[in-house]
Amino acid sequence: MYVCVCNALNENTVREAARKSKGSQSAVKVYQSLGVKPQCGMCLCDAQNICNSEKSIQRAS
Ligand code: FES
Numbered sequence: 001m002y003v004c005v006c007n008a009l010n011e012n013t014v015r016e017a018a019r020k021s022k023g024s025q026s027a028v029k030v031y032q033s034l035g036v037k038p039q040c041g042m043c044l045c046d047a048q049n050i051c052n053s054e055k056s057i058q059r060a061s
Pocket of ligand 1: 003004007039042
């Protein structure tokens with residue numbers, strides 16, 4: 001399922017990028033690490049939730 005339609009990013013792609021950034025990045029920075037940037041911005045809340053989820057997982061491990 002796409003998280004970001006504008007950039008064709010699915011959940012796994014965003015989650016993996018957030019994981020590689022050690023869970024400390026904002027959604028915008030995670031997008032930058034993938035070589036894209038937000039366009040319409042409709043996805044940022046969901047993308048940030050994914051980043052926060054990865055941050056929580058990394059803190060717990
Ligand atoms: S859906 Fe992600 S920037 Fe538009």
